[in-house]
Amino acid sequence: xxxxxxxxxxxxxxxxxxxxxxxxxxxxxxxxxxxxxxxxxxxxxxxxxxxxxxxxxxxxxxxxxxxxxxxxxxxxxxxxxxxxxxxxxxxxxxxxxxxxxxxxxxxxxxxxxxxxxxxxxxxxxxxxxx
Numbered sequence: 001x002x003x004x005x006x007x008x009x010x011x012x013x014x015x016x017x018x019x020x021x022x023x024x025x026x027x028x029x030x031x032x033x034x035x036x037x038x039x040x041x042x043x044x045x046x047x048x049x050x051x052x053x054x055x056x057x058x059x060x061x062x063x064x065x066x067x068x069x070x071x072x073x074x075x076x077x078x079x080x081x082x083x084x085x086x087x088x089x090x091x092x093x094x095x096x097x098x099x100x101x102x103x104x105x106x107x108x109x110x111x112x113x114x115x116x117x118x119x120x121x122x123x124x125x126x127x128x129x130x
Contacts, residue, residue, distance in 0.1 A: 003051055005041060008077050009058035009067040010118035013040050016055040019116050023095045024080075026053070053078070058119065067119045074100075076113060076123035085110045085126035092124075 010016035017040060020026045026042040029052050033039075041052040058064045070077055082088045086103050089112045093099060100121065101113040112124045 005052045007054040007056045016118040077120035079123040
C-alpha cells in the first residue's frame with residue numbers, strides 16, 4: 001500500500017487553490033465537480049506523481065469544529081518538508097504569506113509556521129543534518 005491522497009479542510013476552495021499554488025508553489029493536479037461537490041487536489045512540482053493534497057471544503061459541523069480547534073491550539077494541519085526552510089520562508093513571505101513563527105531551531109530540525117488564511121496553520125520543517 002501507499003499513500004496517494006491526504007486532505008486538509010479549507011473554508012474556501014478557490015481561495016485555498018490560489019494560496020497553495022500562487023504562494024506555496026504547488027501545482028493543481030485534479031479539479032472536477034459533481035453538482036455542489038468539488039474534488040480539488042494540488043501536488044508538489046518536485047513530485048508531480050507523488051502524494052496529492054485534497055483541498056476539502058469544511059462544509060459540515062464536524063469538519064469545521066476539528067479545523068477550528070486545531071487552529072486555536074496552534075497545531076499545524078500539515079507539515080511540509082524542505083531542504084532550506086530559511087529560503088522557503090523568504091520566498092513565501094515575499095508572496096504576502098502570514099507567518100506565525102519565523103524559522104526557529106528546535107531539537108532535530110528548524111521549523112516555521114504560517115497561516116494559510118483558509119483556517120489552517122502549516123509547518124515548514126527542515127531536518128537537522130547530523
